[in-house]
Amino acid sequence: MSDPSFAHRPTLEAVAARAGVSRATASRVVNGSEGVRAPLAERVRRAVEELGYVPNQAARALVTRRNDAIAVVVAEPETRFFADPFFAQQVRGISKELTAHDNQLVLLLTEGAADHERVGRYLGGGHVDGALIFSLHDDDTLPALARRAGVPTVIGGRPDWSDSDTLYVDCDNRGGAREAVHHLLDLGRRRIGHIAGPLDQTSSVDRLDGFRDALPGVDPRLIVEGDFTPDGGARAMARLLDDFPDLDGVFAASDVMASGALRMLRNRGVRVPEDVAVVGFDDIVSVADWTDPPLTTIRQDIEEMGRMMARLLLRRIEAGAGPGAGPVSGGSAGGSAQAGGLALSSIVTRTQLVVRASA
Amino acid sequence: MSDPSFAHRPTLEAVAARAGVSRATASRVVNGSEGVRAPLAERVRRAVEELGYVPNQAARALVTRRNDAIAVVVAEPETRFFADPFFAQQVRGISKELTAHDNQLVLLLTEGAADHERVGRYLGGGHVDGALIFSLHDDDTLPALARRAGVPTVIGGRPDWSDSDTLYVDCDNRGGAREAVHHLLDLGRRRIGHIAGPLDQTSSVDRLDGFRDALPGVDPRLIVEGDFTPDGGARAMARLLDDFPDLDGVFAASDVMASGALRMLRNRGVRVPEDVAVVGFDDIVSVADWTDPPLTTIRQDIEEMGRMMARLLLRRIEAGAGPGAGPVSGGSAGGSAQAGGLALSSIVTRTQLVVRASA
DNA sequence: GTGAAAGCGCTAACAA
């Protein structure tokens, strides 16, 4: 409470005094405004240096109404965030981009609906200039919350609704899935199963759709729902094996599930890729490169997607209004918002087949 | 910039007006101070409700000099943070504890020394009330930085120096390692190797010390340094196998390295635990429970350690001065700081042997 | 180009 060093932190006033200028001029120099004559500016800079002056963010935020901080909101049902390397990588990308723009990352982990109110309050409290939300499940109220709080938002992963000013970043799940199956087909595989993710997430649904695209009219029993865990992948694999002794290919909707599947295959004495070829999704290197055999998979540039989310949000903030951050503008179609003359729109990134040994 | 909903956010003034009281009274009610008569308080609360008032944090922070925000600073050399489930779990614990005390978690990821200056500036800028730092390596300048910035700090993992007011939270690495080796000895193993972590981290050194405690005078070639990755674990395992054909036990300084070791053992056709028994460290369930065979390991309660770090920091902040947050008080010995009459001291948690199938 | 002055929204003495 009575921390001396905190108390003695120099103010702009002190800098101005030392440089022999007004506070206004000192402020201009500190903020890099034009129109301060060089010698004066130099004196101010020296004073800043000597005093070790650092602007007080609270004071600045009070007047500028900008915090230079972005919230990353994560619903963490079932402990999944972080357990899954996917998010970790995305956060890295976000962090890098935010840092490059002198913004801070405020992490908001929620353990369940009980925390949502708190998050809403926080978002509404003007602590942050915007929010990045990972919408894991269909029933997620978080995006709605942010909108109500009037905070510009970008969502990670395609949400299950679609309106003109909801911005999101996702990869081409459907196209990637198609590519995975085509690879198996090219390998001559004819009995191909799919280990799907939880179907209350759009990414799972989209990948399933891609699977079906490549295999129209496929036997529904060839599709088994997993839960994005190795365990779930293993169980699903067992089921496929039981139902289809002639199975010769599997497309798993995530590397993590694929790793479980490989394990089950090994337990059953099934050779990969000789007997059954396996393709995953994500290309999380720490997983895909370490399975036995190494996993052929569909790569999405997760870190880059994180950067894109941050960039998009920053632009939206710059542009002024966000969704719910004012009267809904409405009008333009699916996933793009008009703002300040600049069209901000959702981003869907490409995927890429990475061939290793499992298929 | 001209966001309507942001602009129209009601102020305390508005609440006061609507409730027919002064700003001061409104403030008291909002902050839960005693001594406001019930009916008045009720009117204020109603006004808050009707207007959807949320206090402006910047304004509040400006006067209270409190941000109710804590920085979690992570050096991320070699992309290790997050890649390692260890940190993820710790962050969860921190987040929970902080949330429980209405504090926010600001995540500061650093990619190298270049970022340190930025972090220093941030810490010095009064954005946060304290910092939690993960001191991964001996040469880490982060803690010194925080100290210079005058920000109360708690370190994750025992730092390699020790002074009276450096607070940290760690597990009993040495004791745990000893327990691991004793377990192997109890199993009748006589030729036991150690896959150590990078020896520029105290946790690795401490675990190695524990190994030596249990096996005094052990052949130095039985100790191979790894890097906390599966790959490193595998390489170290290969080396041990090459050097000691009669090896019958291994203690790896982390589960992740142990998983790599198990993999190498399988490749070489060595049976676990029949031929070689393996014990890991950490008990990261997603790893230990999923190796083949499941890993016997030394459990540390990682999430709880995160909570403890947060709790300790909050108490230190409460108490007033922190390390470097004023003249160093000096005096009391090793790892405890006297503050506000309350002795704050570093915490070393117990470990526990978890027996699965690998040993 | 520079300075003076008016707040941003809030809390905390101090009076009443």
Add this chain to the structure above:
DNA sequence: TTGTTAGCGCTTTCAC
């Protein structure tokens, strides 16, 4: 118990 009054440290018109 309640209201009045100073600021917290900064940015930003608006004069000069």
